[in-house]
Every structure is written in C-alpha cells, then in structure tokens.
Amino acid sequence: MWTDRSHNTYHVTRSSEDVSDADPVKLGVELLATLDDASLDLATAIDRLETVTDDPHTTREILDTAELRGVIDREDGLVRVLSGEFVRFGRDVVTREGEFTCRRCGASISTGYFLRLDAGDHGPFGSSCIEKVVGRR
Numbered sequence: 001m002w003t004d005r006s007h008n009t010y011h012v013t014r015s016s017e018d019v020s021d022a023d024p025v026k027l028g029v030e031l032l033a034t035l036d037d038a039s040l041d042l043a044t045a046i047d048r049l050e051t052v053t054d055d056p057h058t059t060r061e062i063l064d065t066a067e068l069r070g071v072i073d074r075e076d077g078l079v080r081v082l083s084g085e086f087v088r089f090g091r092d093v094v095t096r097e098g099e100f101t102c103r104r105c106g107a108s109i110s111t112g113y114f115l116r117l118d119a120g121d122h123g124p125f126g127s128s129c130i131e132k133v134v135g136r137r
Contacts, residue, residue: 022120028052028062030117033071033083034092036135045072045079048133051103052122087134092116096124104129 112124
C-alpha cells in the first residue's frame with residue numbers, strides 16, 4: 001500500500017482481469033509504482049513501459065500521470081520511484097503453463113510469468129524478463 005501526494009491510497013493486489021482489457025495508462029502507472037529501482041534513467045523506464053504499450057503518446061501519458069500522482073519524479077533524464085511498493089514473487093507474480101510469447105523479448109516460452117496488478121495481469125514474461133521488468137536485474 002502507498003499514498004500519493006494527493007493522499008490517494010493505492011494497493012497492489014491480485015486481479016483476475018485480463019491484460020487485454022486493462023487500461024494501458026493505469027497499468028503503466030502501477031508498473032512504475034512496483035519497480036524495485038530507486039531511480040533509473042528515462043530510457044530504461046521507457047523500455048519497461050514498452051511492455052505495456054509501444055505508442056509514444058501513451059508512454060508520455062503514463063509518465064505524466066505517474067508524476068502527477070506522486071508515483072515518480074523526473075529530473076535531468078532520471079526517473080525516481082517514490083511509491084515504496086515492490087513486487088513479491090510469491091504473491092504478485094503468478095505462473096501459467098502454455099504456449100506464450102514474452103512481452104519483453106518476443107521469445108517463445110512454455111511458462112509465462114504474469115505480474116498481478118489492480119489494473120490487470122501484465123505478461124506473459126520469461127523467467128529472466130520478469131526480473132528485468134520489475135528491476136531485479
């Protein structure tokens with residue numbers, strides 16, 4: 001749980017909503033809120049947001065919304081994560097067996113890792129890509 005500058009409270013919990021139905025702005029803001037990185041360069045942040053959308057206008061809207069809500073702070077090409085949330089792999093990441101394509105690298109995978117956010121499940125990712133997306137590697 002975290003509270004933004006407008007005193008809105010957010011919880012990162014499991015959801016059964018499918019990613020295809022998720023609002024990309026909401027999903028992207030929640031993704032930024034769960035990054036393990038205290039700060040990262042803008043290019044790395046955009047690389048992670050490209051798992052949500054490849055539309056530059058939507059990416060800008062995600063960054064602007066996240067900054068407005070106090071999730072991140074941007075300055076001199078750096079993005080600082082202010083939320084204090086992080087991903088717990090036993091609770092916030094689930095695996096599913098099947099035939100998937102990793103949203104980050106495009107590889108074919110048989111075990112998909114999905115990040116569970118209020119906006120919906122985000123994935124699938126391979127085992128190393130999920131770690132990169134949330135900032136563990």
